[in-house]
Amino acid sequence: MSRFQLIKALFGSVLRVLLRPRVEGAERIPGTGPVILAGNHLTFIDSVILPLVCKRQVFFIGKDEYVTGKGVKGRLMAWFFTGVGMIPVDRDGGRGGVAALMTGRRVLEEGNVFGIYPEGTRSPDGRLYRGRTGIARLALMTGAPVVPFAMIGTDEVQPGGKGLPRLGRGHRISVHFGEPLDFARYEGMDRDRYVLRAVTDEVMSEVMRLSGQEYVDMYATKVRTAA
Template identity: 50%
Template structure:
């Protein structure tokens, strides 16, 4: 119920203030399970992505959203729990298997499962290499994958900044592509080459929708390198 309450309250505000521009809504199945694989430009993606859809999307989200302290932490847990985000541990290994089981359960219930294959918000406005968890879910769950591209949300709300209303390069919104069918690979979800092939096809479809420059590296690695350079500059300034 909270999902619909949030949409009914925030939805009109988002429509009036930012006039989001969306396309390809007919590519999202009206019923049955499917994966919506999306680029991840901004925190604002959580709002503008599901906004035009009549069906609820269940997203797998990082556990950090649910472990904060104080009033901010409480609000974060309340909001993300209410809108259907399922917390997952992204440290790999056993945690990855638990996330897989959770995703398969959502699909088994006939729902739409939202996934950010890049694994984190990107450090800049480019598209980064996808992790193969999305491919494993698609093959093991035997469901179509709908590519989903967020547009102009990076400029609207960069990491750590407040939302902008003016000066955007275009209206924020989302584009949905034609569903991708990977039935030719069913039963091969343990083949690493197949998983990489499927993942790369998904990322290419997202890139065609978004028009982003593609970087064949993981976003988390690029972010870690940038943070390391920033830390070294800080140390040099102190000296």
């Protein structure tokens, strides 16, 4: 049994008992080949829940600070996050975005599942914000289908994205997966900014439909900076 399978067996059972997640459309994730999972981001535990509700292992980018902590807590966090598929990347500075993009490309070219939050950060107020075009570049560079998904209720379990989740208090979460989106019609156009925006907006439109969130046509990072 791999570390991922062990973690999923242990924590997946706890998740089902405490949060009773409703998962819809997981069968829409192709069983083989490269796949991009693109969804909304409400709180920290989204990245814990997503790998545990998917049959295939989901690889995703995470802050390197999650695996560099000291002491027992730091070692446990590193063991868990790298075990479920997190790839630590230093995203600070101008090269962070490029490193994340190239990492995602490598994961997909190896035939794996790559999870991404196109908003680029957690929603500051529960609304859905404009997507960054990195998702479109990945899809067009690799030819991987995009399966949109929506997290619902995770921000009620862990408000503000910090602190321990409110387990066993009647909160229930849902994860909805949509139909795969194929962008083969845009092959070779991964440097056309209008195409990249169109692809990104199509993905975000599906995420909005699945989540029921209000859409805001601006970047969430600008809202956080202004707050």
